[in-house]
Amino acid sequence: MSLHSDTFKHLWFPFTCAQDIVDFPPKVIVRGDGVYLYDSEGKRYLDAIGSWWVSILGHCQPRISDAIRTQLDALEHVMMAGFVTEKALELSQRLASILPEELTRIFYSDDGSTAVEVAMKIALQYSNRRKAGRTTFVSLTGGYHGDTLGAMSVGDIPAYHNLFHDTFKSQLYADGPHCYRCPAGKKKESCSAECMESLERILAEKGESVAACIFEPMVQGAAGMRVYPAKVLTRLGAACKKYGVLTIADEVAMGFGRTGRMFACEHADLVPDIMCLAKGLTGGFLPLAATVVREGIYEQFCGDFSSGRDLAHGHTFTGNPLAAAAACETLTILQELDIPASLGKKTEFFQSQLNSLWGLPAAGDVRSIGMVGAIELVADRRTKKPFAAEKRIPFRIAQKALDKGVIIRPLGNVLYFVPAYIITEDQIAEMIEVTKESIGEVV
Numbered sequence: 001m002s003l004h005s006d007t008f009k010h011l012w013f014p015f016t017c018a019q020d021i022v023d024f025p026p027k028v029i030v031r032g033d034g035v036y037l038y039d040s041e042g043k044r045y046l047d048a049i050g051s052w053w054v055s056i057l058g059h060c061q062p063r064i065s066d067a068i069r070t071q072l073d074a075l076e077h078v079m080m081a082g083f084v085t086e087k088a089l090e091l092s093q094r095l096a097s098i099l100p101e102e103l104t105r106i107f108y109s110d111d112g113s114t115a116v117e118v119a120m121k122i123a124l125q126y127s128n129r130r131k132a133g134r135t136t137f138v139s140l141t142g143g144y145h146g147d148t149l150g151a152m153s154v155g156d157i158p159a160y161h162n163l164f165h166d167t168f169k170s171q172l173y174a175d176g177p178h179c180y181r182c183p184a185g186k187k188k189e190s191c192s193a194e195c196m197e198s199l200e201r202i203l204a205e206k207g208e209s210v211a212a213c214i215f216e217p218m219v220q221g222a223a224g225m226r227v228y229p230a231k232v233l234t235r236l237g238a239a240c241k242k243y244g245v246l247t248i249a250d251e252v253a254m255g256f257g258r259t260g261r262m263f264a265c266e267h268a269d270l271v272p273d274i275m276c277l278a279k280g281l282t283g284g285f286l287p288l289a290a291t292v293v294r295e296g297i298y299e300q301f302c303g304d305f306s307s308g309r310d311l312a313h314g315h316t317f318t319g320n321p322l323a324a325a326a327a328c329e330t331l332t333i334l335q336e337l338d339i340p341a342s343l344g345k346k347t348e349f350f351q352s353q354l355n356s357l358w359g360l361p362a363a364g365d366v367r368s369i370g371m372v373g374a375i376e377l378v379a380d381r382r383t384k385k386p387f388a389a390e391k392r393i394p395f396r397i398a399q400k401a402l403d404k405g406v407i408i409r410p411l412g413n414v415l416y417f418v419p420a421y422i423i424t425e426d427q428i429a430e431m432i433e434v435t436k437e438s439i440g441e442v443v
């Protein structure tokens, strides 16, 4: 397919400035294989960000393709009310077997944003049922939970959310962990999670009006892969418990082994009341999400017809068997490969490669956890002064890397890596080397 100037005239791209479509025409991708994607001109790209973090086992994983094909020959879909498919049923059992044992009930939806909407509605209705009068949410600055209205209301990335926050009910926002620029001036090795004092203050003042606290465990992804220590989660969990506030762990990005544990909350031995799962769940094949809750929460939704206790929520494609088949096979492969335990040596290599980025003068911070890595670029390392946003330094670096056949993405002044777990050491080295060269050419 050749690209004429009006090739894209009917398309509206997400998170994309219109002029960029003219200046940097999107590649038309025709094929995937492992960590590689191939465009319509035959050029090969190493996908270092797993296509927005979903491709955890590589593109076109043949066993997941087969699982979908087998299901496709039997049934494409049936509504999940009065009916359920074998695969949706099997998946609920499989998920329950790898989740913390307290998390027993699984509600399906379509993507990360809807998983969060469902979690918020469950928290509100649960609170209503108990006549607790808790009608608001508290979240952390730098948090990202999706782009639908409810999920946006608990998000705090100024570039995405400022325009919309005034339009609907505003929630409570406590300070998020921001270790590279810690406002308390602490070091993450020796701090006591002082950033959580703000949450504690808010809960002490307004805790009785709060239904739930929502957070991204261990890494605030969209904020720029802000990795933070487990003690922050421990302190957050304790504060919520003290004030009877439910915890909603948004594991949409970090679940399924990404941080070196099956779920990121495990780093702090925190079992949330509600957990949101999506992105990696189907190995990147089809949209599917799950909101998972403790049995005690589900019990508040039980009763006969006259009790009116049911959760009035659902999506047309809830429990789709093609997606569930992909997810079941993904879980089987994760188990066979012993992920995350078996990633230890690869993670060490990945992190040592990342650490070589410290040699670049523009490297303000290099951070990682498990198979997540990021470099924050600064104009001045000593003062941590950021590059002016209008210079679009990380964007230009990502374009250079693309020319050299590696897909990385900027988040503000941060470049990040979230490759498929099957990436080899040679491919990791290539990904970091190309990044290094590209940074050198732009900065």
Ligand SMILES: *Cc1c(COP(=O)(O)O)cnc(C)c1O
Residues within 6 Å of the ligand: 111, 112, 113, 114, 116, 144, 145, 146, 147, 216, 221, 222, 250, 251, 252, 253, 278, 279
């Ligand atoms: C991506 C993401 C979401 C939103 O998921 P979508 O599938 O894009 O709707 C929610 N929370 C977190 C932490 C995410 O990374």
